[in-house]
Amino acid sequence: MHPKFFKVLPFAAALALLAVGGSASAQDAVVKIGHVGPLTGAIAHLGKDNENGARLAVEEINKAGLMIDGKKITLELVGEDDAGDPKTGTAVAQKLVDSKVVAVVGHLNSGVSIPAAKIYSDAGIVQISPSSTNPAYTQQGFKTTYRVVATDAQQGPALANYAAKSLKAKSVAIIDDATAYGKGLADEFEKKAKADGMTVVAREATNDKATDFKAILTKVKGKKPDVIMYGGMDATGGPLAKQANELGIKAKVVGGDGMCTDKVAELAGPAVVNVICSEAGMALSKMAKGADFEKAYKARFNTGVQIYAPFTYDSVYVIVDAMKRANSTAPAAILAQMPTTNYNGLIGNVAFDPKGDMKEGIITLYEYKEGKKSVLDIVKM
Numbered sequence: 001m002h003p004k005f006f007k008v009l010p011f012a013a014a015l016a017l018l019a020v021g022g023s024a025s026a027q028d029a030v031v032k033i034g035h036v037g038p039l040t041g042a043i044a045h046l047g048k049d050n051e052n053g054a055r056l057a058v059e060e061i062n063k064a065g066l067m068i069d070g071k072k073i074t075l076e077l078v079g080e081d082d083a084g085d086p087k088t089g090t091a092v093a094q095k096l097v098d099s100k101v102v103a104v105v106g107h108l109n110s111g112v113s114i115p116a117a118k119i120y121s122d123a124g125i126v127q128i129s130p131s132s133t134n135p136a137y138t139q140q141g142f143k144t145t146y147r148v149v150a151t152d153a154q155q156g157p158a159l160a161n162y163a164a165k166s167l168k169a170k171s172v173a174i175i176d177d178a179t180a181y182g183k184g185l186a187d188e189f190e191k192k193a194k195a196d197g198m199t200v201v202a203r204e205a206t207n208d209k210a211t212d213f214k215a216i217l218t219k220v221k222g223k224k225p226d227v228i229m230y231g232g233m234d235a236t237g238g239p240l241a242k243q244a245n246e247l248g249i250k251a252k253v254v255g256g257d258g259m260c261t262d263k264v265a266e267l268a269g270p271a272v273v274n275v276i277c278s279e280a281g282m283a284l285s286k287m288a289k290g291a292d293f294e295k296a297y298k299a300r301f302n303t304g305v306q307i308y309a310p311f312t313y314d315s316v317y318v319i320v321d322a323m324k325r326a327n328s329t330a331p332a333a334i335l336a337q338m339p340t341t342n343y344n345g346l347i348g349n350v351a352f353d354p355k356g357d358m359k360e361g362i363i364t365l366y367e368y369k370e371g372k373k374s375v376l377d378i379v380k381m
Contacts, residue, residue: 028071028072029071029073029074029329031074031075031329032077032100032102033102033103034079034099034103035078035079035080035105035106036079036080036082036089036092036093036096036116037108038085039081040081041084042208043234043235046108046308047082049308050105050108051077053130053309054312056296056300056309057312057317058075061075062074068328069329075320078096078101080095080106082109084112086114089113089116090118093119096125102126102319102330102334103128103322104126104128105128105315105319108130110133110180111180113127113134125144125335126334127146128148129146131311133147133152133185134181138357143335146352148315148347148350149358150281150358151357151361153188154361154381155185155256155363156185156187157188158365158381159255160189160190160196160229161192161379162276163193163196163227167252169252171201171225171227172198172199172200172227173202173251174200175220177210178205181258182233185231186203186229186230202219202220206236213236217243217244217247218247227251227254228251228253229254231255232258234258234259234263236259237258238265239267239268241267244274245268245274246271252276253275253276255278256278260277262304265368265372266371272368273368276365278364279363280363281364282348282378286378287347287348293310297309314343314345314347314350318341322334322341325337325340338352338356361380362381363378364379365379
């Protein structure tokens with residue numbers, strides 16, 4: 001097309017031309033919602049799972065049509081990669097703020113959510129983490145900070161209680177990956193384990209990039225614990241369980257939601273039968289519409305749900321619910337509605353306490369059968 005064409009084209013006609021073929025018409029208001037998690041690195045599969053859940057919600061809402069204050073709204077999901085790194089996390093948090101998102105779903109890791117929370121607070125933008133479980137995340141005093149999962153103050157004790165009561169463990173070795181999540185979960189487990197009468201025979205730390213745990217596990221083996229508790233993610237938890245088995249350690253390996261994935265079965269191999277883990281929420285198989293979600297997710301992304309996609313999915317719907325109640329897409333108006341949220345979603349009822357934590361915390365405990373997660377117990381906190 002000749003460049004002079006645009007000089008003579010009437011303004012209204014130019015607008016109409018631009019609208020043709022677009023996903024949003026010229027009259028639609030585009031409203032940005034941010035999602036951020038690790039899309040690169042060892043736990044990128046978990047970050048992508050979270051992003052997929054949020055994307056599925058956005059696409060559904062756009063297809064159904066959203067009207068706010070008499071205007072047709074088209075949602076746009078702005079995805080960012082924090083690589084599971086706190087420094088990167090604060091940088092991309094600022095990037096989302098600068099992109100004029102009205103709310104953020106993220107981050108995945110507690111160690112990233114905690115420092116990023118200040119960026120969103122300073123900007124007055126709602127942050128809903130679908131998977132950060134460290135209690136400190138909502139204890140910073142920010143009015144913008146929410147989560148839709150239980151905390152490690154609930155998850156750690158649930159794991160310890162299971163080890164003491166069901167596994168009849170008298171002694172435990174505790175290993176963590178030295179992250180805010182891993183150490184925080186291990187600390188909460190340790191408090192409850194001691195209260196339940198278990199003896200902590202070892203407390204060791206590794207890091208979230210480690211691949212060889214033989215030195216730590218050899219030391220642990222000499223202490224003959226009934227149970228090994230690991231605070232960390234599947235990328236390290238799987239190899240740790242595998243290497244413990246290779247060293248002839250018979251103890252069960254118990255861990256939290258970070259290692260409670262299908263990936264841990266792949267990484268641990270046959271040793272996954274020794275793993276017992278928890279999720280800080282309702283199991284997908286126990287959600288009333290879990291099967292429908294799983295089917296829709298697989299049809300859209302050609303892969304199965306890892307763990308927290310249902311929680312990012314509901315986080316988007318919670319944000320839109322706040323928009324509807326406010327009859328506004330302004331960040332301040334969305335934020336003002338968040339404390340009175342009472343949303344019946346895929347994951348159950350979502351309502352928040354004054355800190356931004358879920359009023360009804362649920363922990364699901366799992367074992368692995370033939371390499372697949374199998375529900376052991378559901379604990380309402």
